[in-house]
Amino acid sequence: MKILGFNGSPRKNGNSMKLLESAIRGAQDFGAETEIIHLYNLNYKGCRSCFACKRKSPMYGKGCAMKDDFTQIMNDMLAADAWIFSSPIYNGHMSSSMSALLERFYFSHCNYDSHERMVEREYPSLLIYNMNGNQNFMDKMGIENSCKYDSFLMDRGFGKSQYMIANSTLQFDDYSKYHTAAVPVEAKIKFSEEHFPQDLQRAYDLGKNLLS
Numbered sequence: 001m002k003i004l005g006f007n008g009s010p011r012k013n014g015n016s017m018k019l020l021e022s023a024i025r026g027a028q029d030f031g032a033e034t035e036i037i038h039l040y041n042l043n044y045k046g047c048r049s050c051f052a053c054k055r056k057s058p059m060y061g062k063g064c065a066m067k068d069d070f071t072q073i074m075n076d077m078l079a080a081d082a083w084i085f086s087s088p089i090y091n092g093h094m095s096s097s098m099s100a101l102l103e104r105f106y107f108s109h110c111n112y113d114s115h116e117r118m119v120e121r122e123y124p125s126l127l128i129y130n131m132n133g134n135q136n137f138m139d140k141m142g143i144e145n146s147c148k149y150d151s152f153l154m155d156r157g158f159g160k161s162q163y164m165i166a167n168s169t170l171q172f173d174d175y176s177k178y179h180t181a182a183v184p185v186e187a188k189i190k191f192s193e194e195h196f197p198q199d200l201q202r203a204y205d206l207g208k209n210l211l212s
């Protein structure tokens with residue numbers, strides 16, 4: 001029983017990673033073997049729209065034909081039992097590395113003949129997002145819809161998918177070193193001290209229950 005975790009932030013000690021580590025700890029406490037992959041260490045791009053995965057050939061349903069670092073990710077994902085994806089929100093969506101991964105993984109396994117899943121077994125997934133903006137801002141901009149849609153695709157393609165979003169996460173260790181005049185820094189730090197531990201706990205619980 002193996003759970004693969006993906007860090008979709010270029011920062012290896014940022015919020016995405018902290019949330020991912022917490023979910024992974026939950027998965028370990030459930031008894032799963034785990035591994036974390038840092039997507040920004042790898043070289044791959046998004047889908048090239050070659051449609052090799054949709055041709056009437058034995059490749060249909062067998063994943064992405066493009067060969068680069070994603071090929072190994074895809075094989076590792078198929079060999080695992082569940083996946084945890086953790087990404088910052090960049091410009092209202094998951095980061096480009098995470099998006100490129102899901103683009104190629106989902107699309108190359110998505111059935112153009114029916115909505116039946118093309119994988120041989122189910123893969124539950126957990127998508128963890130975090131963002132600087134607070135919940136009001138997120139709601140006003142409809143950002144959760146993008147998270148919901150990612151989760152819907154993972155559900156349709158592979159198995160039960162859940163998501164969580166941590167809001168108002170801290171961007172810097174020391175705000176005084178950056179241009180942040182528009183940010184109510186003290187209130188933000190206070191909010192984070194109160195709420196981020198709850199987000200970590202939520203990630204832990206979801207990780208622990210992912211395969212149950």
Ligand SMILES: Cc1cc2nc3c(=O)[nH]c(=O)nc-3n(C[C@H](O)[C@H](O)[C@H](O)COP(=O)(O)O)c2cc1C
Pocket residue numbers: 009010011013014015016017087088089090091092093130131132133134169170171
């Ligand atoms: C390129 C870029 C785009 C961002 N876009 C948004 C955004 O649209 N909304 C938001 O609330 N925060 C945005 N942020 C802030 C990040 O979501 C936030 O700092 C997050 O906690 C970073 O995650 P990390 O600590 O795992 O790197 C952006 C940050 C960067 C670097």
